[in-house]
Amino acid sequence: MKRLPISACAPLLLVSLMACTGQSNPRVLVSAAASLTDVFAEIESVYEDIHPGVDVILNFGGSSALREQILEGAPVDVFASANRENMDAIVESGLLDEDPVVFARNLLQIAVPVGNPGGVTGLTDLANEELLIGLCAAEVPCGHLARQVLAAADVTAAIDTNEPDVRALLTKIEVGELDAGIVYVTDVASTDGAVDGVDLPEEDNVVAEYPIAVIGESNPERAADFVEFVLSDTGRAILTDHGFSTP
Amino acid sequence: MSAPERSADPRRPPTLLVVLAGVGIAFFAVPLIGLVGRVPWANLPELLSSAVVVDAFRLSMVASVAATAIALVLGIPLAWILARVEFPGRALVRGMVTLPLVLPPVVGGAALLFALGRRGLLGEVVYEATGLLLPFSTWGVIVATTFVAMPFMVITVEGALRGLDLRYEGVASTLGAGRWTVLRKVTLPMIGPSILSGVVLTWARAFGEFGATITFAGNLQGETQTLPLAVFVTLESDRDAAVAVSLLMVVVSLVVLIALRDRWWRSW
Amino acid sequence: MSLEARIRLRRSEELDIQVDLSIATGATVALLGPNGAGKSSVLAALAGLVPIDSGRIALKGRVFDDPASGVFVAAEDRNVGVVFQDYLLFPHLTALENVAFGLRSRGIPRDNAMQRSREWLSMVGLAGMEGRRPADLSGGQAQRVALARALVGEPDLLLLDEALSALDVGARSSTRHMLQKHLEGFAGPRLLITHDPTEAFLLADDIHVIEGGVVTQSGTADEIRLRPATSYAAELAGANFLRGVAEAGTVEVDGHRLSVADDDMRGPVLVTIPPTAVAVHVTRPGGSPRNTWSTTVTAVERLGTRVRLSTGDPLPLTVEVTAAATDELGIQTGREVWVAVKATEIGLQADDGNSFSRV
Numbered sequence: 001m002k003r004l005p006i007s008a009c010a011p012l013l014l015v016s017l018m019a020c021t022g023q024s025n026p027r028v029l030v031s032a033a034a035s036l037t038d039v040f041a042e043i044e045s046v047y048e049d050i051h052p053g054v055d056v057i058l059n060f061g062g063s064s065a066l067r068e069q070i071l072e073g074a075p076v077d078v079f080a081s082a083n084r085e086n087m088d089a090i091v092e093s094g095l096l097d098e099d100p101v102v103f104a105r106n107l108l109q110i111a112v113p114v115g116n117p118g119g120v121t122g123l124t125d126l127a128n129e130e131l132l133i134g135l136c137a138a139e140v141p142c143g144h145l146a147r148q149v150l151a152a153a154d155v156t157a158a159i160d161t162n163e164p165d166v167r168a169l170l171t172k173i174e175v176g177e178l179d180a181g182i183v184y185v186t187d188v189a190s191t192d193g194a195v196d197g198v199d200l201p202e203e204d205n206v207v208a209e210y211p212i213a214v215i216g217e218s219n220p221e222r223a224a225d226f227v228e229f230v231l232s233d234t235g236r237a238i239l240t241d242h243g244f245s246t247p
Numbered sequence: 248m249s250a251p252e253r254s255a256d257p258r259r260p261p262t263l264l265v266v267l268a269g270v271g272i273a274f275f276a277v278p279l280i281g282l283v284g285r286v287p288w289a290n291l292p293e294l295l296s297s298a299v300v301v302d303a304f305r306l307s308m309v310a311s312v313a314a315t316a317i318a319l320v321l322g323i324p325l326a327w328i329l330a331r332v333e334f335p336g337r338a339l340v341r342g343m344v345t346l347p348l349v350l351p352p353v354v355g356g357a358a359l360l361f362a363l364g365r366r367g368l369l370g371e372v373v374y375e376a377t378g379l380l381l382p383f384s385t386w387g388v389i390v391a392t393t394f395v396a397m398p399f400m401v402i403t404v405e406g407a408l409r410g411l412d413l414r415y416e417g418v419a420s421t422l423g424a425g426r427w428t429v430l431r432k433v434t435l436p437m438i439g440p441s442i443l444s445g446v447v448l449t450w451a452r453a454f455g456e457f458g459a460t461i462t463f464a465g466n467l468q469g470e471t472q473t474l475p476l477a478v479f480v481t482l483e484s485d486r487d488a489a490v491a492v493s494l495l496m497v498v499v500s501l502v503v504l505i506a507l508r509d510r511w512w513r514s515w
Numbered sequence: 516m517s518l519e520a521r522i523r524l525r526r527s528e529e530l531d532i533q534v535d536l537s538i539a540t541g542a543t544v545a546l547l548g549p550n551g552a553g554k555s556s557v558l559a560a561l562a563g564l565v566p567i568d569s570g571r572i573a574l575k576g577r578v579f580d581d582p583a584s585g586v587f588v589a590a591e592d593r594n595v596g597v598v599f600q601d602y603l604l605f606p607h608l609t610a611l612e613n614v615a616f617g618l619r620s621r622g623i624p625r626d627n628a629m630q631r632s633r634e635w636l637s638m639v640g641l642a643g644m645e646g647r648r649p650a651d652l653s654g655g656q657a658q659r660v661a662l663a664r665a666l667v668g669e670p671d672l673l674l675l676d677e678a679l680s681a682l683d684v685g686a687r688s689s690t691r692h693m694l695q696k697h698l699e700g701f702a703g704p705r706l707l708i709t710h711d712p713t714e715a716f717l718l719a720d721d722i723h724v725i726e727g728g729v730v731t732q733s734g735t736a737d738e739i740r741l742r743p744a745t746s747y748a749a750e751l752a753g754a755n756f757l758r759g760v761a762e763a764g765t766v767e768v769d770g771h772r773l774s775v776a777d778d779d780m781r782g783p784v785l786v787t788i789p790p791t792a793v794a795v796h797v798t799r800p801g802g803s804p805r806n807t808w809s810t811t812v813t814a815v816e817r818l819g820t821r822v823r824l825s826t827g828d829p830l831p832l833t834v835e836v837t838a839a840a841t842d843e844l845g846i847q848t849g850r851e852v853w854v855a856v857k858a859t860e861i862g863l864q865a866d867d868g869n870s871f872s873r874v
Contacts, residue, residue, distance in 0.1 A: 132382075134465070137466065137480045138484075159467065160383040160465060160470075161467050161471065162465075162466045162467060163465070164461065164466065164480055168461075168462070172360075172465075175360070175361075175364070175366060176365065176366040177364045177365050177366060414603055415603055417564045417590070418599060418603045418605075419605075419616070420563070420564065420590035420591045421591075421593075421595055422620055422664070422668065423591050423621045423668065424617075424620035425591050433605060437606070437607060439607070
């Protein structure tokens with residue numbers, strides 16, 4: 001088992017110490033994958049409007065890092081992962097009372113500068129040496145999935161750079177220094193039109209599934225209430241707004 | 248009868264200084280020890296001989312040495328002009344040269360991108376005319392590295408030139424030496440230790456450069472992925488590999504820094 | 516005349532240099548003055564390190580600097596040998612390389628240059644020191660290397676800037692002898708820049724006293740000493756420089772025999788007696804001092820808490836005492852007093868000949 005840096009545990013421990021008052025805890029600690037940053041911020045804001053007095057605390061990070069924290073005993077109430085594997089590990093540890101539920105799906109998309117100067121229409125165009133193509137680094141989830149998609153379509157992309165995160169990749173596409181890159185649909189949506197998207201046919205695309213679950217015993221009512229909200233019509237509307245698809 | 252007075256032995260350094268220096272040493276030593284403690288000694292040879300590491304090492308050496316060479320060729324004349332010639336806007340020029348020292352490297356990389364990228368101020372013109380492009384190429388790495396590291400050379404050499412006793416150059420003139428001879432045989436040799444300092448600082452900065460490189464030149468194994476970039480991208484997924492590469496960087500740096508300081512240092 | 520220079524150079528608000536110099540081939544002229552008088556600027560102008568504002572500098576008929584005609588020859592083209600204050604030996608070169616520097620800069624092949632440099636080092640008594648670095652040389656040795664470096668290129672003019680000031684007293688004498696020897700051997704005109712009157716009196720034929728950028732008096736050492744034109748010159752004179760002949764343990768000055776501490780000195784000497792070393796008494800002093808005589812106070816000058824007295828025959832001296840002592844002893848012009856000088860306070864320096872006019 002990989003060891004956990006103290007620095008990650010500290011804020012969680014601090015929060016849980018602060019939260020140790022009374023039976024019905026007005027705080028809900030949610031660990032969510034980084035790609036849920038924008039959408040969960042909006043969900044939090046709407047939820048707190050509906051339930052004044054409840055404080056939703058969001059903890060974002062890479063899904064694997066969040067998984068580690070939970071397994072090491074971090075006092076998390078809700079876990080929303082970017083893939084099934086990390087959630088399965090939690091399931092195996094026996095920390096869940098109920099099965100996790102997939103609440104959102106994300107697809108990959110080709111991002112291009114506004115106006116698509118490179119004339120990219122599909123995956124095969126990414127093999128064009130003349131174009132400047134970027135991907136997320138293979139070690140990052142979006143890079144990992146992008147490579148899966150390319151492999152499945154049997155395309156050898158002429159990659160010019162592996163950016164360390166989605167933000168960096170999108171920025172270079174936005175300013176026109178790259179002709180195309182593969183990111184999540186939600187990432188393209190989050191740029192608010194600064195970047196255009198080229199859809200991938202469903203059969204070529206990889207679907208990322210986001211499971212969510214209530215963790216532990218400390219705050220079951222509030223946690224379950226939050227999860228229900230995410231799965232509700234309001235929650236689904238917010239999700240689709242940001243580019244996710246809902247089952 | 249009182250006991251004989253004993254003052255502190257003047258040959259021993261003052262205790263407070265020693266204590267503070269010890270804390271300073273710990274500051275540098277503890278993280279290094281932490282790193283060394285994580286090294287996967289068993290897998291080390293295998294990890295270090297992988298294509299990723301070999302490519303990154305080659306690129307790092309090429310870029311850092313090239314950046315240092317460019318810094319010498321351009322930086323010394325620039326330092327000379329700043330130190331010796333009074334021209335309008337000199338303070339501004341000096342400020343510009345120092346800017347990369349203060350700017351976050353990523354900002355430097357972004358600036359380079361906006362200037363020399365495919366859609367950059369200058370880059371677009373060059374690209375349309377010749378098809379030449381710096382980003383995503385090894386030359387892009389060299390440019391980014393030089394941008395952040397050359398100020399060290401300029402500042403060091405300018406300081407040395409200012410501190411130089413100008414009379415020696417007068418002496419050389421009266422002995423019949425023309426301006427170039429004075430520069431070659433008196434000025435530069437007399438600031439030799441400072442030039443060496445400049446080389447060391449410039450190379451060290453260039454070797455460790457990350458932000459400007461990844462922002463301007465990108466990250467591609469064999470083309471632009473230097474050692475610092477390799478460490479960064481492997482840190483999350485393969486911690487063992489990252490630590491191994493970090494150790495490699497530490498060892499290379501120590502070897503170069505110690506070798507350069509010891510062998511060629513000559514003080515007078 | 517070999518060197519003809521009319522130098523007009525404004526260095527700052529306060530310092531406007533106006534100096535005329537003529538130096539014949541083979542002659543040594545000293546420019547003697549306090550610090551800040553402009554001596555170094557004159558040297559810089561002659562060496563070509565600083566252009567003059569107006570005037571003309573010519574050596575052997577060749578014009579070096581003439582602003583009116585737009586002529587300016589740069590330092591590296593003038594072939595002027597300079598020995599700088601603090602010597603300024605290149606620290607990164609050996610003694611030999613220092614001496615050879617000028618030759619090599621002018622394109623002389625390496626072997627030839629090194630050979631000639633080696634010879635010169637030997638001539639100044641430093642054979643065997645070729646490989647030493649300036650940091651490992653004593654003051655006197657560095658002085659010699661600097662001189663060799665200046666002379667090896669056979670310059671047309673030799674400039675010496677405070678040649679002896681940086682040396683301690685012990686080294687000064689032997690170095691001065693060496694200097695004198697090579698000065699005599701040097702064919703061209705020589706200019707000595709100094710604030711030390713001893714150096715000027717012993718080494719130069721003619722002395723120009725410079726103060727505030729202008730020459731206030733020119734003449735031989737004797738002329739300046741005996742008939743000083745300004746108070747600075749008078750102070751130099753008032754430092755009691757006398758001419759004498761030494762013999763085992765004594766020196767004869769103007770017919771008066773003084774005991775001295777130096778038993779070895781023989782022959783013509785320059786005698787120096789610091790004004791503060793002369794004790795004044797109203798009655799004949801008892802005890803040990805052997806150098807004592809009765810004389811009359813010819814002048815009294817008050818300078819704050821110090822007083823300068825001039826005493827008359829048989830051996831005129833300038834004496835400096837405290838105002839308190841003067842008042843206590845009731846000293847005033849015309850008063851008869853006894854003066855006493857300790858043998859150990861009398862300085863002797865061998866005077867090898869050509870600087871003092873022969874009566």
